[in-house]
Amino acid sequence: MADTMRALLAHNAGDPKDLRIEEAPIPTPEAGEVLIRITAAAVNRSDALSCRGILPGPFPRILGRDFAGVVVAGSTELEGVRVWGSGGRDLGLAMNGSHAEYMVAPVSGVTPIPDRLSDIEAGASGLAYFTAAEAIARAGGMRPGKTCIVTGAAGGVGGAVAALAHWQGMRVVGVVKSDAESERLRRSHFSEVVPADAPNFVTLLADAAEEAVLAVDVVGGSMIAAILPALAVGGGLCILGAPAANPLAAVDTLHFYRQELRLVGLHTGRLTSTDSARVLASLADGFASGALVGAPIFATYPLDSAQQAYHDVESGVAGRPVLVPAGTLP
Template sequence: MQALQFSATGSLDSLQLNDLPTPVPGAEEVLVEVRAAGLNPSDLKNVLGRFPYTTTPRIPGRDFSGVVVEGPPELQGKAVWGGTGKGFSFTRDGCHAQYVVVPANAVAPKPESLTFAQAATFGVPYITAWDALERSQVQAGTRFLIIGAGAVARAAQALAKARGANVVLGVRRAEVVQDLAAQGISAFQLPQADQLPELAQERFQQHLPEVIFDTTGYWLPAAVNAVGAFGRIAVIAAPVDGLISLPVLNLYRRGGSIIGVNSLLYSLEDCAKMLERIGAAFEGVLPIPDEFTELPLSEAVAAYNKVNEGGSEKIVLIP
């Protein structure tokens, strides 16, 4: 089979498309013919050595959709999606290949309303967003402020809206505010950090948000000052050095809590269960994604370099 593979981390120099033996599933495993695989920022970071536990040689790729070709009889021929979880593409081979082996209970039925390419865009951003919403208790009526407009922020907005939450996005650029408004999404341009509480309160009818989800890694101190009593702040990113100055006095005075969200803490089986719940919400509720670029697997190395150079569009690799 054709598969993307890297033999060393630290740069993209060792990343190449190789001819490798098709993997053989063991007991309680399935062999999936990959029809589409998402390219996430974490895939690039993996090759660049940002995850110290990665072993090489390794096939990257965390999100896939495809068809089961070997495994339990009840799964053979089924269209499935999966990926994202702990170890996948780090200590066991990922899905930027024609075939991938995973545990049989680590795949979920692909929603019929999604194409294979559309389904491959969901794993990492939607599972991350789902975990953030679950653990910060976003539900119907929750005043929910999302900071950022990337893939995870958009996923969180869609999932929270489906739950009936009162959702507002804070973004850096005015043109993004306009683009979101054209899609019917409430958003405002982020002010200076010390102005966030006032502006957030204005957007929620003179109430502070109950939950703030910082998807950027830079607004945590401002979020502490802008969240309401007993509020929750979910975070998924941080500055490169991992350090930030935090107004802890304001945090404990308002009974607030900070929740770190990391999809790598969950197994492939855990993530498949989340995808089942996410998939159930698609029928007429969640928006169907269309903002992505499909590229053949033969152009995967160029796609990685494009992301490394700052490209922001979602890329789906098609074996």
């Protein structure tokens, strides 16, 4: 093995278009760590926010939270095994991440890739499924036969929430920006799809939800006021995001307390790669059965095209941009 690798190194906070590929030492795993040859790594919106310094973290560092690859050192049990995972407050945020040819990670922060997933699918899916599963748990957990609401239903996290809930026997109501996105989703895991731009959106959502027991909201802001009336007594809502321009929401507190509702936030940047690996490992049966599939992929990019991948994720493309640092897959 060579001593150096190619890596996307951010020296300080700035525009992703200024990122450059550099030669860097291949890291040496310490006790409790493994060295991974990265075969695929998504570029998530949080990576772009990290690059710009909006999400805090030290510089210089290699960005990238999601990863798939092969263990090449650090654990005799795992050597040669395809693994995947995603960083929380560690990989890509507080320490070097996956947008490089090699990366070190805690042994506890990786789990074997399900046989049905390709490296590219796994590299695109870790953060989406980790976030979705954690959000569902915080909102109250799976309730087979009951209804789950998910906003941002056309996105990676929204799709993962829907897939998980459907796998566990829940009825899923998706919220999308407009009717243009609705038809495609009606052919997937969704029982109902409600466009947020409909004039009577709040009423439509409440009727479709049939007193949902849980909701996952990736939009935030005024969307919260539309979701809470659609929840059953004791229902829970987990919020994953907020619009920068107007993050405030008006909540009917009388209705909220009389219905004994629950409202909780989730910021995966406060969790760890170990948390992610635990969650992803718990979903292995879903992937093995085919009930769960990889997150949508927009395109794949060689490491030299990382700037374009970052540009695409900030442009709001449908699906994950995925870097292929090694150039070819094993």
